[in-house]
Amino acid sequence: MNRLRFRLLLLSIAPLVIILPVVIFASSSLLRSQIILNNLLNDYSRQALLASELLANRPDVWQNRRLAQDVLMRMAEIIPTRLLLFDPQGELIASSNSGDTLLIGTRFEFPSTNNAFSQGNIVLAQVGNDEGLLTPVRDSLNNLQGYIFLSTPFAEFTRRTTALVWILLLTGGAGLVLGIFLALGFTQDLERPIKRLSHAAYSLALGITPPQSIPEEGPQELRLLARAFNAFLERLQTLETSRKRLLANLVHELGTPLSALISAVQALRSGATNDAALRDDLLQGMDQELNRLRRLTDELAHLHDQAFGTFELHTQTINTSEWIAGFLAPWAQAAREKHQQWNVEIASVLPALNVDPDRLAQALGNIIHNAIRYTPSGGKITVQVFADGSEFHFIVADSGPGISPDEQSLIFEPFQRGSTAQRFPQGIGLGLTIARDLIHAHGGRIEIESSPGRGSRFEVILPLRTSNWNSEAQVE
Structure with a gap:
């Protein structure tokens, strides 16, 4: 985790890893329980209560199955869902779906209406493979006349919600994987020029390999950094060339007056002092060479001051x-x-x-x-x-x-x-x-x-x- 690539990668995918699952599960829970499911449940509950009240005032319906079928078909025009009518023993006596003809007379087991979940003793029930709301129908004396069953799309909605959750999970997982690969690519693009620059600077500092310029690639900031390094390298190479030239010039500049001074001293020691004209010429030449050396030391002193920032004026x-x-x-x-x-x-x-x-x-x-x-x-x-x-x-x-x-x-x-x-x-x-x-x-x-x-x-x-x-x- 100390490498820049891993830190950049973690920085890129951390929001996805943390936020994406929360968003998926929060969205699915919201869809399932807070918004659509509650709205559907309230709508179907009102329809079930309405159907129960209509049938409570029709005691003849429970005595005549043909009449019950006709009433149920008319109610289906108002309540657009599958309606089933049961007697108190749970026997099917009518259905709004023509496909249920063979089921007429079949007895079904229902859950107790004492565990009702809303007003009117409406309960969730399973009739065959269909899930819906089962509502007891009572007369004015509160006697049980039978049951009406409204088929609801809760099961289908649950299946679709589950499918939606899986779709969200799959797409989120795919997005996470894609994000990781993209983050890897981006981090490599960032790491490559930085690594190249660090290796070049390290090699330059230790003198391991001859200094070489690096390509200017990557984001604008890294290109600018590479350009600065190349300019710095070019400056170092220029200074190195200047240093070699300076050493060569110093050898020449110091050697020439020193040779002349040595020759003059040897001539003076060999008896040139006896010849006044020759002595004056030698001393004048020595004075010129010494002045030349003084100018050279002044220039070198200025170069030292310039390099170490000690240059001052006394105005x-x-x-x-x-x-x-x-x-x-x-x-x-x-x-x-x-x-x-x-x-x-x-x-x-x-x-x-x-x-x-x-x-x-x-x-x-x-x-x-x-x-x-x-x-x-x-x-x-x-x-x-x-x-x-x-x-x-x-x-x-x-x-x-x-x-x-x-x-x-x-x-x-x-x-x-x-x-x-x-x-x-x-x-x-x-x-x-x-x-x-x-x-x-x-x-x-x-x-x-x-x-x-x-x-x-x-x-x-x-x-x-x-x-x-x-x-x-x-x-x-």
């Missing part, structure tokens, strides 16, 4: 114009080192922003870093900063290789990079993911416009409050 109100000027200075130097054209267009009036300056610098820095990385020497990078009545805009446009429309929806996913970035293997594919998450954390969004061969344009949009304009900063 403060900043003078936007001064902050932007200080933020863009080192990136301008990085662009000039790659011989790129660096253009900056900043609005003369910018509102104060309530942001986490370090996190915002990280987000905007990742976007500018991508632009510098993928723009070739001699290319152009343009930065625009302005605000309208409700939003702050930070735009970075480059003349790099561009991004195809199919890849634009993927570049913000972890560990994903466009096909044009394959020529630039640096990084583990988290820069734009981090930028998107940080901008979203500030309540903003990132929009992209790009096409292959025509460069890319990233626009960061942050919401402004009206009060932000109360602390304006002017750039001279």
Whole structure:
């Protein structure tokens, strides 16, 4: 009984098992005793009393059998049932049924009328194979003149009621069996997808078999559950692929600067410190590789925060114009080192922003870093900063290789990079993911416009409050 199928089956057939027999027996009892039988009994009792009163005023009927036959036939026109007339000794003297001619003169044994069941000493009696009401006929002096017998359909009604009960039992039993089979079919249809889903989830949890999607079948709720499981499985497979890619990228990203650092350290230990120019070059290269490692650890820290839900912002109100000027200075130097054209267009009036300056610098820095990385020497990078009545805009446009429309929806996913970035293997594919998450954390969004061969344009949009304009900063 611990299986879902049995519980659903019991839930389906329990009402039938309990209610159906009660309904059958209650219906048969009601038909037999409460409604039809009582009504018939009352009707025939009144007819029997009427016939008894009519014959009580005809003493000549009991002396003349032919006259009794005629009277009984006329009474049969009023009382449409079989009428039998008996003398006080129980001998049949007349009948409204012509088929009883041979029975005239036959004596029958009757029950005592002292055990009457209604007024007029009417009793149920059996005459041959016929059941009916036997009523004594008495004169005005209460002397017994004879009996009149009214044939009633009680026996037939009883037989038909019994047959009806059996029909109800048979149809009810057949309905119960059919209900059980239907319930079995329905419960199997419900149990099959649930069992398949539970086995797939259990196998996935234990790693027994390779994860496989399950068919979406059954009721709408179960199809939705299967669809959710398949989406969850697809997500797990994507994460597993990303994990493998992350490990491979980490090996490469950690190996390259570590190899350079080891080589530089060995050169310094081998006497490179005696050559000032060589020493400075080695130290500068080591500093670059260490910065590269720091960016890598920052990206991994962000990935950890995103996975474990510990990502937080420490907001403060900043003078936007001064902050932007200080933020863009080192990136301008990085662009000039790659011989790129660096253009900056900043609005003369910018509102104060309530942001986490370090996190915002990280987000905007990742976007500018991508632009510098993928723009070739001699290319152009343009930065625009302005605000309208409700939003702050930070735009970075480059003349790099561009991004195809199919890849634009993927570049913000972890560990994903466009096909044009394959020529630039640096990084583990988290820069734009981090930028998107940080901008979203500030309540903003990132929009992209790009096409292959025509460069890319990233626009960061942050919401402004009206009060932000109360602390304006002017750039001279």
